[in-house]
Amino acid sequence: MNISGSKATVIRRGDYQAPSYQVSEIALDVRLDPDNTEVHTRLQLHRIAPEPVAELHLDGESLELLGLQRDGQALAESAYRLTEGGLLLLNPPEAFILESRVRIHPRANTALSGLYHAGGQFLTQCEAEGFRRITYYLDRPDCLARFTVTLHAPQDSCPVLLANGNCMATGVEEGGWHWARWEDPYPKPAYLFAMVAGDLAVVRDRYRTASGREVALEIYVAERDTGACAQAMDSLKHAMRWDEEVYGREYDLNRYMIVATDSFNMGAMENKGLNIFNAKYVLASPETATDSDYQGIESVIAHEYFHNWTGNRVTLRDWFQLSLKEGLTVFRDQEFSADQNSRGVQRIGDVRRLRAAQFPEDAGPLAHPVRPDAYSEINNFYTATVYEKGAELVRMMHTLLGNVPFRKGMDLYFERHDGHAVTIEDFIAAMEDANQRDLSGFRRWYGQAGTPVVRATGSYDPARHSYTLTLHQETPATPGQPVKEAVPIPVRMALLNTQGQRVPLEVVGGASETVLLLEQSEQSWNFANLPGPVIPSLLRGFSAPVRLQDSLDDDAHGFLARHDDDPFNRWESMQDLAVKALLAAVADSSVAPLPITLRNAVAATLADRQVDPAFCAELLTLPGEDYIGEQMPVVAVEAIHRARDGMMRAIGRHFAKEWTGLYHDLAAAYQRDGLSIGRRRLRNLALAYLIAGEGNSREGAILHARQQYIQADNMTDRLAAFQLLAQHRHHDAEDVILDFYQRWHEYPLVIDKWFAIQAAAPYPKTLRQVEHLLVHPAFDWRVPNRVRAVLGAFAANPTVFHAADGSGYTFFAEQIRRLDDINPQTAARLATPLSRWQRYDAPRQQAMVTALKILAGKPGLSRDLAEVIQRSHPE
Known part of the structure; x- marks a missing residue:
């Protein structure tokens, strides 16, 4: 595809x-002004190459050079050269001090990379390569230096001045200005640098470490938000304690700071001692945040804290090792959340996210290994593959080794590499050396794209009382990798008897569960001396990121959906029944929308009052339209929507009495404990099924939803009712939509939900509604959360985004084209749904490719978006 601009x-x-x-030491002196900030930088450089070099390149972007000195003397013009990507020093000496003065323009920096000014605050985002937009530097992760930072700003507009590390001194200057000096005692790469200045309030607490040290905990927010930080603070303290107990890792500074902002491209950033967060992962109160918001805060707060050791103290040699910190830390935050909540429900959520984002990525033109071989723009590799699949690779090693051996490997990893920039091979080697275990096969996982397909067949021999299981693996071809090698796949399994109990396995000393390691293309195992026929429970806990194709019939899946004691596999069997029924309905609309096996499984789940309500809600939630489409060679957009809508109606109608009983029985005053969270989720699912039903139950449910919306004492219940009303085809909810905005227009995170719910309504009129939302007074192209709320929700709305006439693609491309001039990172990430054009019918393919061509021809196309387009349609 012909792409405008330079490659x-x-x-x-x-x-x-x-x-x-x-660089051994770097000192920054920053005089903050929204339009013209001056940065004076002092670098102590020394050569580590064995021989003199002719040129030393320092990275720099969008910098206005005001002055340059070497060892206190102005540098002659013949000794350096400015380039498109930075500053070239010619014939540098073995050791020297380089001082530079540059001017930058934070208010004009709408890309939100480097130093920018938004919402009245100065903020930074330096990962991956933002520091080069602040000053000339060796902006690469294997350059670790000690930072000293002095900030100057007007005291009235910026009473708070923050940077990494410890505040060493403050003072007052003429003209109403003041200053603060910060030192970070730990060498770090530039991507972990942070500074913040603005008018912020602070919520304080303290934490006593395992060794008895006192750590000051500070969360900086707008004054009005000080009452919404309790969840973030509690999550931080729980994460600190968990990391001490599970991994022996103690926090190493005297202060831990978090800053919340609406103007942030990412979820959060782990800058050493000064984490900058998207406000949605900090602020929560029952009136403004849902249960999912609370859980998201717990997870992300923990994730960024855990980076202090897996990412900061031990960092990356180069950006190709990104999953070394992100995949490992996602695994750690998932395990933390599992320990804080229901482990089974947590695992189901982890896998659902993996399948929704990473499996499609692995199956499309943007597929890449967890450790890619090449990139043009590193921002485009902050992907589900690096994060979510990367976490699964770590989990597989944990599964094979076990808790104690895995901890031994982590201890050795920290002991060897604290303060160093390392590689994925270093991590695997620590695991191997600590446990005398060969894990070399996992290097293939890191270097090979695609999702393996594991086919399982089994047979019981009544004469020999034995069961034989055969597993076969195959990974489909991906761009640039047509041939795949076998990879090690741990398959946790058990055999269940006809009463649903696990059978002791003689081959593993009588244990009733084991892990099989599938290392070849095909392997078989025999289990002898069984008391009778068995049903296999395979890939328990989703022990590997693969697609499992078993040979079990509907009766066997129905049995597992009622009896399997592994929460993930019980849920998976229910999903398998639903997907099979939905695919049959897609292929033939005359097929019954609720086959008997699935109906019986739903009935058994509704009747089982011993099941945790949160897990019950998981069991009874149908697969999403996107996931159903992923099971088809060509996504049938309209047919999938009709089939799923029909199944919702059938379940709502057939079990109307049960849903009504649940809705009334689960009503309770708001509490924040796990049981109450599960009860709310199940109650709101019951309301959704009742509204999906027909006749009197639907009309009654709409009245219940309106009453719940008005009377709710928490955002979880209010938003659930609002969503059902706002997205209902047969009900005019304009009064509710207006009321919601009027109630919450002063709360940006709540209004993001208001935008997103309207953009996700699955009806043709939604396109026109989204056009109106983009010119709404509360919409702001410069605020990533608001843009994602509208365009992200629209792109995730199958029936509207994938409208048969191509109108959704054309509209979307126009908006991405506009956004690229403002915020290229966000534009590139939002554009990825267009990359999946090959999954659709010919007219949609043509319309999506046309949309990509429109974007490709944009003058001044950013590197971020250009790479996504090129990889989406390389022809």
Whole structure:
């Protein structure tokens, strides 16, 4: 595809070279002004290459050079050269001090990378390559230096001045200005640098570490939000204690700071000692945040804290190792959340997210290994593959080794590499050496894209009282990797008897569960001396990121959906029954929308009052339209929507009495404990099924929803009712939509939900509604949360985004084109749904490719978006 503008340089992992120079100390003196900030930088550089070099390149973007000195003397013009990507020092000496003065323009920096000014605050985002937009530097993760930062700003507009580390001194200057000096005692790469200045209130607490040290905990927010920080603070303290108990990792500074902002491209950033967060992962009160919001805060707060050791103290040699910190830390935050809540429900949520984002990524033109071989724009590799699949690779090693051996490997990893920039091989080697275990096969997982398909067949021999299981693995071809090698796949399994009990397995000393390691293309196992026929429970806990195709019939899946004691597999069997029924309805609309096996499984679940309500809600929630489409060779957009809508109606109608009983029985005053969270979720699911039903139950449910919306004492219940009313085809909810906005217009995070729910309504009129939302006074193209709320929800709305006439694609491309001039990172990430054009019918393919061509022809196309387009349609 012909793409406007110059082609970005391709960075290849095989070309890595260690830096010729290192920076031991960096001192920044920053005079903050929204339009013209001046940065004075002092670098202590020394050569580590064995021989003198002719040139030393320092990265720099959008910098206005005001002055340059070496060892206190102005640098002659013949000694350096400015380039498109930075500053080239010619014939540098072995060791020297380089001082530079540059001017930058934070208010104009709508890309929100480097130093920017938004919402009245100065903020930074330096991962991955934002520091080069602040000053000239060796902006690469294997350059670790000690930072000293002095900030100057007007005291009235910026009473708070923050940077990494410890505040060493403050003072007052003429003209109403003041200053603060911060020192970080730990060497770090530039991507972990942070500074914040603005008018912020602070919520304080303290934490005593396992060794008895006192750590000051501070959360900086707008004054009005100080009452919404309790969940974040509690989550932080729980994460600190958990990391001490599970991994022996204690926090290492005297202060831990969090800053919340609406103007942030990512969820949060783990800058050493000064985490900058998207406000949605900090602020919560029962009136403004849902249960899912609370759980998201717990997870993300923990994730960024855990980075202090897995990412900060031990960091990356190069950006190709990104999953070394992100995949490992996602695994750690998932385990933390599992320990804080229901482990089974947590695992189901983890897998649902993996399948919704990463499996489609692995099956499309943007597929890449967990450790890619090349990139043009590193921002495009902050993907579900690096994060979510990366976490699954760590989990597989944990599954094979066990808790105690895995902890031994982590201890050795920290002991060897604290304070260093390392590689994925270093992590695997620590696990191997600590446990005398060969894990070399996992290197193939890191280097190979695609989701393996595991086919399982089994047979019981009544004469020999034995069961034989055969597993076969195959990974489909992906762009640039037509041939795949077998990878090690741990398959946790058990055999269940006809009463649903696990059978002791002689081959593993009588244990009733084991882990089989599938390392070859095909392997078989025999289990002898069984008391009778058995049903296999395979891939328990989703022990590997694969697609499992078993040979079980509907009766066997129905049995597992009622009896399997592994929460994930019980849920998976229910999903399998639903998907099979939905695919049959897609293929033939005359097929009954609720086959008997699925109906019986739903009935058994509704009758089982011993099941945790949150888990019950998981069992009874139908697969989403996107997931159903992923099971088809060509996504049948309208047919999938009709089939799922029909199944919702059938379940709502057939079990109307049960849903009504649940809705009334589960009503309770708001509490924040796990049982109450599950009860709310199940109650709101019951309301959804009743509204999906027909006749009197639907009309009664609409009245219940309106009453719940008005009377709710928490945002979870109010938003659930609002969503059902606002997205209902047969009900005019304009009064509710207006009322919601009037109630919450002063709360940006709540209004993001208001925008998103309207953009997700699955009806043709939604396109016109989204057009109106984009010109609403509360919409702001410069605020990523607001843009994602509208365009992200629209792109995730199958029936509207994938409208047969192509109107959704054309509209979407126009908006991405506009956004690219404002915030290229967000534009590139939002554009990825267009990359899946090959999954649809010919007219939709043509319309999506046309939309990609429109974007490709945009003058001044960003590197971020250009790479996504090129990889989406390389022809």
